[in-house]
Each structure stands twice: as structure tokens, then as C-alpha cells.
Amino acid sequence: MATKTSSVLLGDVTTDARFQALVQFIDAALLAGGWVLSSDSGQANPATIAHPTVANTKQGYRIYKMGHTLQATSPVFMRIDFGSNSTVSTFAWWITIGSGSDGAGNITNVTFNGGARLQGFGMNSPSTTPGNSYASVGPARCAFAILVNNSAGAACYFLSVERSKDANGNDTGDGVMVFWSDYANGGNYFGPSFCRYVILAGGAQPAQETGLNYICSTTNPSDTFAPGDVGVGIPFCFKGVAQQPGMNLCIVSSLDVGAEGNFQIRMYGQTITFQHLNSVSIYKGLSGSANQDQYSRVCMRFD
Amino acid sequence: MATRFSSTLLADNAADANFRAWAQFIEDTLVTTGGWLVTSDSGQTLPSALVHPTTTSQKMGYRVYQMNDALQATVPVFMRIDFGSSSGTAAAPAIWVTVGTGSNGSGTITGIMMNAVQMNSAGNSSQANNSYGSAAPNRVAIALFCQNVTGIRLVFTLERSKDVNGNDTGAGLLCIYNSTATWLESSRYLNYATAGVVQPSVELGLSYVLTTQNPSQSFAPGDIGVAVVSCIRGVAQQPGLNVMIVPSGDVGDQGQFSMNIYGAAHTYQQISSQCVVQKALCNANRLADNNARACIRYD
Numbered sequence: 372m373a374t375k376t377s378s379v380l381l382g383d384v385t386t387d388a389r390f391q392a393l394v395q396f397i398d399a400a401l402l403a404g405g406w407v408l409s410s411d412s413g414q415a416n417p418a419t420i421a422h423p424t425v426a427n428t429k430q431g432y433r434i435y436k437m438g439h440t441l442q443a444t445s446p447v448f449m450r451i452d453f454g455s456n457s458t459v460s461t462f463a464w465w466i467t468i469g470s471g472s473d474g475a476g477n478i479t480n481v482t483f484n485g486g487a488r489l490q491g492f493g494m495n496s497p498s499t500t501p502g503n504s505y506a507s508v509g510p511a512r513c514a515f516a517i518l519v520n521n522s523a524g525a526a527c528y529f530l531s532v533e534r535s536k537d538a539n540g541n542d543t544g545d546g547v548m549v550f551w552s553d554y555a556n557g558g559n560y561f562g563p564s565f566c567r568y569v570i571l572a573g574g575a576q577p578a579q580e581t582g583l584n585y586i587c588s589t590t591n592p593s594d595t596f597a598p599g600d601v602g603v604g605i606p607f608c609f610k611g612v613a614q615q616p617g618m619n620l621c622i623v624s625s626l627d628v629g630a631e632g633n634f635q636i637r638m639y640g641q642t643i644t645f646q647h648l649n650s651v652s653i654y655k656g657l658s659g660s661a662n663q664d665q666y667s668r669v670c671m672r673f674d
Numbered sequence: 675m676a677t678r679f680s681s682t683l684l685a686d687n688a689a690d691a692n693f694r695a696w697a698q699f700i701e702d703t704l705v706t707t708g709g710w711l712v713t714s715d716s717g718q719t720l721p722s723a724l725v726h727p728t729t730t731s732q733k734m735g736y737r738v739y740q741m742n743d744a745l746q747a748t749v750p751v752f753m754r755i756d757f758g759s760s761s762g763t764a765a766a767p768a769i770w771v772t773v774g775t776g777s778n779g780s781g782t783i784t785g786i787m788m789n790a791v792q793m794n795s796a797g798n799s800s801q802a803n804n805s806y807g808s809a810a811p812n813r814v815a816i817a818l819f820c821q822n823v824t825g826i827r828l829v830f831t832l833e834r835s836k837d838v839n840g841n842d843t844g845a846g847l848l849c850i851y852n853s854t855a856t857w858l859e860s861s862r863y864l865n866y867a868t869a870g871v872v873q874p875s876v877e878l879g880l881s882y883v884l885t886t887q888n889p890s891q892s893f894a895p896g897d898i899g900v901a902v903v904s905c906i907r908g909v910a911q912q913p914g915l916n917v918m919i920v921p922s923g924d925v926g927d928q929g930q931f932s933m934n935i936y937g938a939a940h941t942y943q944q945i946s947s948q949c950v951v952q953k954a955l956c957n958a959n960r961l962a963d964n965n966a967r968a969c970i971r972y973d
Contacts, residue, residue, distance in 0.1 A: 570893075575893075577891055577893070578887050578891060580885065580886050580887070581886060582886050584883040584884060584885070584886075585883070586881040586882070586883065586904050586906075586910045586954075587881070587954070587956050588875075588877065588881075588906040588908070588909075588910075588954075588956075589875075589877050589878060589879050589881075589906075589954045589955065589956065589957070589958050589959065589960065590874075590875045590877070590906070590958070591956055591957035591958065593908055593909075594874050594875055594906075594907070594908045595908050596865075596872075596874070596907055596908040600908060600909050601908060601909065602906060602908060602909040602910060603909075607883050609885040609887070609891070609899065610891075610893050611885075611890060611891045611892050611893040611897060611898055611899060612885075612890075612897050612898065612899040612900075613883050613885070613899060624956045624957060625956065625957065626957075655953065655955060655961075656884070656885070656886040657886065657953055657961065657963045657964070657965070657966070658884060658885075658886065658888050658921045658922065658963050658964070658965035658966040659886060659887075659888040659921070659964075659965040660886070660964075660965070661886060662955070662961050664955045664956050664959070665955070665956070665957070665959065666955070666956035666957030666959065667955070667956045
């Protein structure tokens with residue numbers, strides 16, 4: 372597992388250097404965390420990829436695969452396209468997940484279609500104010516929160532991918548759980564307000580959940596009782612019914628954790644460090660709809 | 675465990691007979707159906723002798739009940755119910771529920787865990803409604819006036835806290851109810867009262883995990899999502915069995931279904947499309963989950 376931070380990345384990609392810095396941050400974090408670059412042809416070089424000059428344009432892609440024992444029997448390939456948002460000067464990325472690649476840059480047996488961009492809320496206006504960015508990657512998971520304290524406020528490019536879990540928190544080959552933020556996907560959704568359970572075997576897939584489901588006290592700050600713990604909300608993905616949760620993100624009340632602070636929780640018998648993502652809040656899932664949980668705060672695994 | 679049903683109760687206090695009928699349903703659910711005991715406290719009024727209220731928020735009489743399970747010997751639970759009128763209109767039913775560890779023999783609950791919380795129906799109606807009760811010596815779930823025309827219902831559930839296997843514990847109680855009449859929205863974990871005990875805050879807005887898909891999607895082996903409601907004591911506690919939440923597209927109006935929880939099959943009763951749930955948000959915020967439907971345990 373590896374973590375990576377940056378306080379100098381910009382949402383404005385009007386120069387090659389700025390665009391390349393974002394791409395390099397993502398690429399380096401994945402490779403350092405144990406993902407493996409595929410041998411597909413046509414992949415971009417993060418050091419030389421050119422910045423976009425047209426809105427909604429992909430400038431190049433990289434294909435990564437999990438570097439995990441389950442990869443032999445339940446492979447996960449992820450293609451990331453890097454490019455521009457609906458505003459040309461603003462970053463966007465596209466995620467495609469499947470079980471393989473054809474050697475020429477195409478994901479095969481696609482289970483998560485990267486037709487939709489992952490855009491950060493508030494990122495339609497290019498910002499030249501540096502934002503803090505965080506990445507945490509292991510061979511069977513990754514979590515990114517890019518530009519969390521951008522001047523646009525509750526901005527964040529968020530992506531979390533991890534393998535499904537059994538009751539003990541062990542990885543399984545059944546699926547991957549994906550959480551993401553997307554400004555353009557249906558409205559002004561803050562933070563990682565979208566999730567999907569992706570069945571790796573293919574076939575009929577669970578629908579995207581717009582609005583996350585988690586349990587947090589309405590009391591802010593949380594009440595504390597012996598032995599002194601406070602509540603932390605764990606988001607659930609759905610495959611018809613709620614699935615065993617992952618460990619890549621959690622939700623806290625705004626007064627329980629300081630802005631961009633770290634804290635530890637015990638989950639599945641492990642101690643895991645989480646990184647608070649400043650003012651990034653989330654939409655909560657309702658039956659057939661969603662609504663902003665204004666005082667929620669998103670935290671990502673950071674170890 | 676047993677259930678009780680009535681299709682004739684009116685959400686109405688305008689006549690003694692109507693007032694007595696719904697109070698009697700509560701008493702019968704607890705005592706006849708569920709095995710709770712009526713204490714020997716003085717000052718109690720038989721439901722059949724109640725006189726209907728004439729002003730708002732008026733208590734007209736009370737009964738004191740106690741659980742009758744094995745834990746009662748070591749962690750006793752006493753509950754006083756006052757019968758009366760809602761805060762909005764004298765003709766609309768309301769109850770006040772007080773929970774503690776004992777009573778003083780003259781109608782006063784001691785070792786208070788929850789103090790005279792008023793639970794109102796949303797209004798009065800001359801329409802006969804379906805009412806559902808389910809109780810056992812260690813729990814009760816009551817949903818009165820479940821009509822699908824307007825939101826009149828009055829819902830109250832209480833059960834002992836659970837361990838990871840779903841067994842009762844003496845640590846506390848789980849209480850879910852509608853206090854503001856319009857929504858099913860209130861939950862409380864009640865710490866078992868000992869000297870100096872601090873009680874968790876009331877949670878206004880229920881906490882549960884339910885898909886945004888309506889109706890739910892189904893994948894092998896064919897199950898659909900059902901949400902249990904978590905009471906909060908600092909952190910979410912092991913859930914009880916009294917209340918479930920489902921999407922409106924999954925269970926028909928006042929339909930029933932069976933599900934497994936804690937390794938046992940239980941029957942649930944959907945309590946009408948007008949029983950809208952409010953879902954919890956952080957910082958004392960909540961939001962109507964308009965397509966979610968509440969169900970009470972019904973076995």
C-alpha cells in the first residue's frame with residue numbers, strides 16, 4: 372500500500388506542465404501501490420501528454436491492472452483517459468473497467484463503461500489556486516481525492532475502486548465497488564455521490580446508485596459513550612441488496628474531525644487510517660432520489 | 675408472539691367509544707397478545723372507562739405495563755402509557771410513553787429512561803382504518819390508523835437491545851416512533867437506567883441503508899433489499915427487529931412479507947403508503963424519503 376499527496380496540483384490545465392502533473396500524480400500513485408501497467412499499444416506518456424485545447428476531449432489513456440493474487444482468476448483492468456471537462460481549461464478523466472484488454476488499448480468484457488467523465492464539482496471554472504490532493508493505493512484497490520481544497524469550495528475529483536469483500540473483509544473475486552464524483556452526471560452533486568457494484572463476471576449489472584447510503588448520527592458532534600468512540604458512516608454498494616462494505620471511504624459529521632485531519636478506525640479487525648477531505652460533503656441516497664447531506668464530510672482511506 | 679388487527683378503529687376522540695376503542699387496542703396488544711403485565715399501581719384507568727379529551731394535548735388516563743420476559747428479573751422495564759389528544763387537535767389521538775425501571779405504586783415511573791414522550795396522530799378522521807399490533811413479553815410494535823388516504827397513523831415500537839446474534843441484552847432498549855405526526859422519524863437508544871446514566875440524544879430522522887432503485891433490482895438468489903433501522907448510542911447499535919424500511923415499489927400497500935434476520939424468519943407488515951419515513955442527515959437534519967415505506971414486525 373502506498374499514499375501520495377500533493378499541494379501544488381491545479382485544476383487549470385491550460386499548459387502541458389499542469390496537465391502532465393495531474394496525470395503523473397494519478398499514474399505514479401497507481402504504480403507505486405502495486406497496479407501494473409498493461410502492455411497495450413497506444414498508451415500516453417504522462418511526461419509528454421499534451422494539454423487539451425478542445426472541451427470534452429480525451430488527450431490520451433493509460434491501462435492498469437490490479438497486481439493482486441485474485442488477478443489470475445478474476446482480473447480487473449482499468450483504462451483511464453485524461454482530458455478536458457466541459458470547459459476546455461479544466462481537467463476531467465474517464466474510467467473504464469473490464470476483465471482484460473485487447474493489446475491495442477481497448478478494454479474487453481467491459482463492466483464499467485467510461486462513457487461518462489468524472490468531473491469535480493465546482494471545476495467548470497478553471498482554477499489556478501493549488502489544491503491538496505491525496506491518493507492511497509494497494510494492489511487490489513485505489514482511492515483518489517484530487518484538489519479537495521480548491522478555491523471553488525467543495526470541489527473534488529474523487530475515485531475509489533476496490534474489490535468486493537467477504538464477511539471478514541477479505542477480497543473476493545465477485546466484483547469491484549466503485550465510488551466517484553461527477554459534476555456533470557445529473558446535476559451539481561458534491562463529492563463522491565455515485566457508486567456501483569460491478570459484477571466482474573459480466574452480465575446484467577447493478578444500476579448506478581446516485582446518492583450514497585450510510586449510517587451517521589444526526590447529532591453533530593456525535594455523542595460519545597464508553598469506551599469513547601464516535602460514529603463513522605460506511606457507504607454501501609448494492610447488488611440488489613446492500614453488499615459487504617469496502618474500506619476505501621467513510622463519512623463523518625462535520626464537527627467530529629478537523630478539516631483534512633487524519634484518524635484511525637477499526638474495521639474488519641484492522642486498524643485503518645483515514646484522511647478527511649475538507650469541506651467535501653456528499654449526497655445521501657433516498658428511495659428513488661438523493662439529497663445533499665450538507666454536514667457530512669467525506670474521508671478516504673489513507674494508508 | 676402474536677399479532678392483533680382491527681379494521682374498525684377510528685382516529686377520533688370525539689366520542690368516548692372511539693377513544694376507548696383505540697386505547698383498548700393498545701392494551702390488548704400489550705397484555706392479551708403480547709404477555710406484558712399490568713402493574714398494581716393505583717390511579718390507573720381501564721381503557722373501557724376512559725372519557726374522551728376535549729382539549730389538545732390532554733391526558734385522560736394511564737396504564738402501567740411491565741415486560742414479562744426472563745430479563746425482567748434483573749433488568750426490569752416498566753412503561754406507562756397516557757391516553758389523550760394530540761397537540762394539534764383534541765379529536766386526534768395521542769399517547770405519552772414513559773419508560774423506566776420500576777414504578778412507585780401510584781403510577782409514577784421510576785428509573786426514567788424516556789420521559790413522557792408524546793406521540794401524535796396527524797389528525798382525526800371518521801374513516802375506519804386498519805390497525806396492526808404485534809407484541810411479545812419483551813417487545814411491542816403498534817401501528818394505528820393505517821389508511822392510504824392521508825397520513826393519520828400513530829406508530830410506536832419498543833424492544834430490548836440486541837447482541838450480534840440478535841439475542842436480547844439488558845444494556846438498553848430500542849424505540850422507534852412518530853412524534854411529530856407527519857412522519858415516522860424518531861428513534862432512540864435508551865440506556866438501561868442506573869444512577870447518573872446519560873441518555874443518547876433523540877435521533878430525528880431514521881438511519882437505514884436502502885437502495886435508491888425503486889423497485890429494487892434483483893440478483894441471484896433473488897433477494898431484494900430491506901433496510902433495518904439502526905438506533906444510535908454514539909455509534910450505531912445492533913439493530914432490532916421491530917421496524918423495516920422498503921422501497922414503495924417492492925411491497926404493496928399494507929402487504930406482508932417474510933424475511934430472515936439474525937437467522938430466523940419473521941413476518942413484516944407494510945403500514946400504508948401514507949406512512950412516510952424521514953431519513954437522517956448529519957447535524958440534526960432530515961429529509962422525507964417519499965418512496966420509502968415503513969413495515970412493522972408482525973408475528
